[in-house]
Amino acid sequence: MATLPRCLLLPLPLPLAVAVAVAWLLGVSRVAATVNQTCFELPVVILSPVSEPFPTKTCVTPAPPAIDCMKRNVDVNIEVIDHNDAARAHNFTWNCIEGPRTGVHRSTAHFRGQSSLRFKKNQLSVHLKAPAALVDGFPADRAYVLHGPWIDGSLIRNHLAHWLFRATGRYSPRSRHVVMFIRDPDGQLQYHGVYLLLEKITYDSVDRVGLAPLTPACQTDEQLSGGWAWQLNPLNFGVYSPNMVNDQYEVMFGAGERPVLMFPRPNALTPRMRDFFVNTTTGPMPRLFRYLFEGMKRPDELEQHIDLGSFVDYMLHSELSQNTDAYRRSTYFFKDRGQPINAGPVWDFNLAFGLGANKADWLFRPYSMWRRLTCNYKFVALIAKRWRELRASVWSDTALEQFIEQSAAPLRRQFARCVGTKRKGWASNALQCANVKPKVLFNEQIEKVRQAVTQRAHWMDANVAKLYMKIDPAPWNPATDLPQYNCAADGNDAGCLEDPERYINAAEIVMPPIRQPTPQNTTCGVVDAKTLDERDTPSIDPCWLSAGTYITDGSITPFCSGNGFCPPGPGAKCTCIRGKQPPTCGSLNIDVNDMDEGDGDVEEMTLQSDVAMQRWGSATYLALLTGGVLLLLLLVAGQRARNRRRRHHQSMLAEHDELRRAHPTTYGATD
Template identity: 25%
Template structure:
């Protein structure tokens, strides 16, 4: 019998056909849908991550800039629902809100009737006002501020470690209305509270006008007259940042060089002389609550401090300005702002507080998203207090306070003593590196970094590992430079 051989092409055909038949007989593989233990479907699978996962649902309503809209917040850890809370949520930020595709949020915990209610999250003290801070991502222009994702957390942890309160919080991942938004810092709003900024209350019936007050040197806030305006308004109206009015602020009597101002306050936003002005906005009591008498008191107190600072002759040992300010808080604010090279410090996002019968104190620190090794403006080998020399056209300049304080040998001596002590403990190179490494390991081991950048690295080209190398190198170089400079004080 003649053997018959199939040619190779026929063999390939038969193998392919049988393979197709075999595969078609298999059961289809069902892809598991990530869910919480209550059946909540997640926008992304976080596997067994220990990082809390937030699900926020505004029930079909669009989230506004202000005022907020009611929503439901669910918090999961390892897919187990640990807390559920009605909230009122809105977008937050000024420049970051306009520039970033990854938006930040303010929210208030509320009860069933919509009234604010104090609630504890993650073991933090009960309160009703909270923040969800994300890093700035601009996909169109292909830039990110803070590739490391940890600037704010690290800055605030350093502050708390040295005994200066800063906003406490927790890293979380979150989705809003079914869209995964990545990694955020869930933290406290800076406000008057026995567990936050611990100063005495002050209301319209208070007879002691001396405190407490919380002021900000900052861009102005959009007032209630803007409530309900569309998102497009807040995305494009930069003039609101400089819309200072008698209702929301008072102005220093002196320009940023320490000279008396000779032109009226509350000019048009971004008028040619705005860079000379320093405005103090009312954080507590709020602009809508502070009384005329309270406004007059706190403005006069600041003016007395500024006049004393300018008039004191340090060569003769005159230091009457210390009667008005808590020197220790100014020293710590200087150290924290300079260590982190926070170019927003001193001139915007800058908090001050004054307790009843107390002195004016600096802090808490806030907003580190363009600090550390993020870009330029201030070189490695200079002080942030010298910002005005590097950005003279910026509408928001550093007040004269800091250049004047740097002329006082006793202030510099206090900085030297505090810095020397902290470098042996909380601000040692080893402690700073451990803080960075511990934080990064937590985020990476739980997969949050890769999930965040799968969402947000759209052609930007983030090298996360390199960002951590750069951050640690910055901290080493910055502290070494400060060691050398402060040794000369």
């Protein structure tokens, strides 16, 4: 009789333990059917470089400014073996390396990420030459990501996060676990472990976000109002970043940071489009920030700037997942034509669901824009109302636990077949194993995720109606034109502090309908290219094209090819230095058709190497270091003082003993 593997032995609730045991035994019975180690229940993805191999960690990056050599694009053929439907039916067919392929696709691929670029398990971005559905359950498209969980030993954190956001009715990348091989230069297949195949966030398809296209024919403010998409992330080499005006509004609610443009593509933008986006009277971000600064006593105008429902869903999702990077990194927004700004889709959850922030408090509090939104009565009411709606259905404890177990089951069956190394076991890079960093038992990893999400949900159940408050204007100086309370349109109404339910369930608190993707044939019309002037001709703006930031060479400027400066706002031109010539002040060695997409990759918790964390981390480090030194000095001084007192006390005792011996009859006598 088969013995349950050690990796499955740990305390579990009885029903779950029984389910695990049954699933494993069923899996063992199938394994016994002469199936070898190169057959898998999960889909198999094989990347075969066509002419040159993927770069290695020993590659040499050119002198900055330059893209990291590890991100070099490689032509590949992608072979897929996927004989099972996306539901992963119980009676599946094995996907064997020697078996027939269900798809072969010509593609380019490159390693992606920031700190993860040099993890032992690489992340990859792939772009197919022709649209295709790589695996069952995905609509045909070109852009995908092969996410290799490394610090996430459960391998399901990103999978769970995207399912949660899709459950709200909004778009989030579809995902499926696969096993991945890369063919080496000798033609041998090298096993890289379990990956999560994801749709890449794109905007030109109704199967993904789907935004109205901007073309040179778009001339009016209404036409230029969408579609746009951007994210908050570090300004790496090759990203395209609008030169926003750093006025008091942007500094307070945008933290003075430039966004990374995600749509349209850089080489599709005209000067007219760029000027519209950064102009403080027309740009969606400047207009929102100005309203948050000046307009909070006109609460019903907020809906002119943001889609309340999408911001509510994004905030609830960020809080439930306890995503360490929420609100500051890999934070996406988009604006379709004639519509307000939407928050989302969501991305990057390696440091979430118990692997990062675990504080019993709201994660949004340090972020001024999101904290400001809670001064709005509709936003606060919808937070509570929408949360309860989701918890009563798609985000219930039962739904959460069922999805987690369904996601873990095929992984558990595979790892039962893993013959790993003695040191890492199921987590090693041997066939059928996970290839992850954590070594603790797989079921412990899954249980940690389950506990993290359900415990956080219970905390939110108890606290989601407690965001009503008397608003303190002090932290908002100089943007202090605020209502007294966030109960109702009348900012002087304090009733929600005693009866929040009446305000949450008020008739005017209605969740807006969920936006639907815009077809790509929604155009501004046709324009004769011969009639276009310079302002309507697509071009690459050196004031937007990032040269990156480099600790090793601080003389390189972030824009103007690293050799100049641009003023903020519309119509900016480079002022060159080092004898370089305008308009570009040099050139960057980059293909604008394959510019860096602003990879939203998290750091390992001990690294803290992105720009915002460096600013916060360096200040905190210096404060802690200074405090530590002072504490050490105080401890040393205190110890020295105690030693002096001890020596003095001992000296006094010795003197008293000497006096007692010299005057035994009189020493110590009283009147």
